[in-house]
Amino acid sequence: xxxxxxxxxxxxxxxxxxxxxxxxxxxxxxxxxxxxxxxxxxxxxxxxxxxxxxxxxxxxxxxxxxxxxxxxxxxxxxxxxxxxxxxxxxxxxxxxxxxxxxxxxxxxxxxxxxxxxxxxxxxxxxxxxxxxxxxxxxxxxxxxxxxxxxxxxxxxxxxxxxxxxxxxxxxxxxxxxxxxxxxxxxxxxxxxxxxxxxxxxxxxxxxxxxxxxxxxxxxxxxxxxxxxxxxxxxxxxxxxxxxxxxxxxxxxxxxxxxxxxxxxxxxxxxxxxxxxxxxxxxxxxxxxxxxxxxxxxxxxxxxxxxx
Numbered sequence: 001x002x003x004x005x006x007x008x009x010x011x012x013x014x015x016x017x018x019x020x021x022x023x024x025x026x027x028x029x030x031x032x033x034x035x036x037x038x039x040x041x042x043x044x045x046x047x048x049x050x051x052x053x054x055x056x057x058x059x060x061x062x063x064x065x066x067x068x069x070x071x072x073x074x075x076x077x078x079x080x081x082x083x084x085x086x087x088x089x090x091x092x093x094x095x096x097x098x099x100x101x102x103x104x105x106x107x108x109x110x111x112x113x114x115x116x117x118x119x120x121x122x123x124x125x126x127x128x129x130x131x132x133x134x135x136x137x138x139x140x141x142x143x144x145x146x147x148x149x150x151x152x153x154x155x156x157x158x159x160x161x162x163x164x165x166x167x168x169x170x171x172x173x174x175x176x177x178x179x180x181x182x183x184x185x186x187x188x189x190x191x192x193x194x195x196x197x198x199x200x201x202x203x204x205x206x207x208x209x210x211x212x213x214x215x216x217x218x219x220x221x222x223x224x225x226x227x228x229x230x231x232x233x234x235x236x237x238x239x240x241x242x243x244x245x246x247x248x249x250x251x252x253x254x255x256x257x258x259x260x261x262x263x264x265x266x267x268x269x270x271x272x273x274x275x276x277x278x279x280x281x282x283x284x285x286x287x288x289x290x291x292x293x294x295x296x297x298x299x300x301x302x303x304x305x306x307x
Contacts, residue, residue, distance in 0.1 A: 046088045054083070151225030151244075156207050157196035163189075164306065167211070167250060174254035178261060179274040185254065187303035188212060188281070191295070200225050200244050208246035211253045213290075214260055216243040277303060 157163040164186060171182040171189075189211035193199050200208040202225050216224035223246035247253045261267045261284075270283035281296035292298070 151227045153198040155197045156199040160195045163196040177258045183306045184277040209253045212257045216245045
């Protein structure tokens with residue numbers, strides 16, 4: 001605990017000095033010091049790159065093994081120090097070109113620079129071009145290596161009728177293994193995917209076939225997709241990023257659901273109630289399958305409308 005506290009204090013101290021130094025440069029630039037303006041622009045670019053690297057690290061940490069010694073707070077701290085130095089080096093070398101752009105836009109009162117009003121009319125950094133975007137990709141690769149790109153959600157069925165027709169036959173075999181009504185599995189899949197209109201897809205565009213919202217924890221060895229999701233905490237829905245399992249087919253998704261429920265001790269009581277779909281989903285919810293407090297009710301409302 002003492003070591004973690006000292007690291008945090010050092011981090012705060014470092015940020016304070018960065019801000020003080022940048023403020024001093026800002027004052028000098030306002031006084032017409034061209035060199036100070038250029039240095040301030042480089043400092044701003046370094047801060048921007050550091051923020052970008054942090055965002056990438058946060059996305060990467062979602063898929064990290066929590067038990068790994070390489071995922072400790074101490075390792076992350078020294079990793080952040082490395083990223084800070086890397087950001088400073090990249091900014092000094094003009095990798096992004098942001099510093100030059102900032103100098104042009106803010107240097108309207110410094111002799112030798114084109115007024116900002118000539119360079120832009122919309123108040124944004126629209127001058128960032130393809131070479132700068134390529135530089136961003138290069139920074140990512142240099143700092144992080146290949147980064148898992150986020151997936152997305154998109155339709156996989158024309159409508160609810162198509163959804164039912166495609167999945168009900170496959171649900172029969174899976175449901176029989178749990179002693180469930182096959183319509184119960186279809187209803188659960190409908191709630192999880194919005195009748196197949198919000199199916200998780202991989203960055204490549206391939207359908208993950210994930211029908212039941214099963215996440216990819218450290219035990220999962222297959223493909224996975226990182227997407228935005230809603231999790232309920234103390235009754236409040238909060239957006240989060242999470243990694244979900246990806247399958248080759250809907251049949252594989254159905255079978256993995258069966259295995260997931262059967263092999264997890266906390267769902268055994270739910271399996272014992274599988275002859276009554278309502279009780280099954282109530283017990284599944286109590287065991288923590290979903291954080292939505294209305295999860296079982298939503299599934300039953302859907303199931304009651306199925307043919």
